Amino acid sequence: GAVVSQHPSRVICKSGTSVKIECRSLDFQATTMFWYRQFPKQSLMLMATSNEGSKATYEQGVEKDKFLINHASLTLSTLTVTSAHPEDSSFYICSASLGAGVRETQYFGPGTRLLVL
């Protein structure tokens, strides 16, 4: 149980284009999903918290106009990297939370490797 998928697993795009990454909770409903970025040999850094039916909450330093997040249903959140540049190349990971309050646990997707040329 608690399986989270991401699509695509890897994407290569030209500078200036937009890329959409999907995150789905396959066997549970997730009111809250999270988007992380992982740099090589570093830990996961939270980019934003996505709540179903409301605007995402972005972490300090994350441009909300560049990283558009939509959480239209309890099983799907999307991250769109707009006008991507080479410095946006990274590994993007989503998670979906199961349980509520003090019992909340995040389950992670397999990640999407983005390379911007």
Added chain:
Amino acid sequence: AQSVSQHNHHVILSEAASLELGCNYSYGGTVNLFWYVQYPGQHLQLLLKYFSGDPLVKGIKGFEAEFIKSKFSFNLRKPSVQWSDTAEYFCAVKGWYGGATNKLIFGTGTLLAVQP
């Protein structure tokens, strides 16, 4: 602000050796504690978690962790490692204050290599 430190960046063990990975956090309030594992080419998987109650938590694949509140620690242990335990291990902490949760903060990870 919350922070998590994992002291060992790389650990190399022979099969059947015992494992202990350190994790310390800084946060004065109530915490939820997690260990995640990332096997080569795979995504983060939950190994075990602590919310409350018995500070000794048992997880999957023979792993356990002990929450020592006075030391702000949540070390991961396994009595006898296998080659298949080769992976990167992340400690994560989520703090609670005033009924609201803080975000999940990850340590920098420990890369474990088990030699057959």
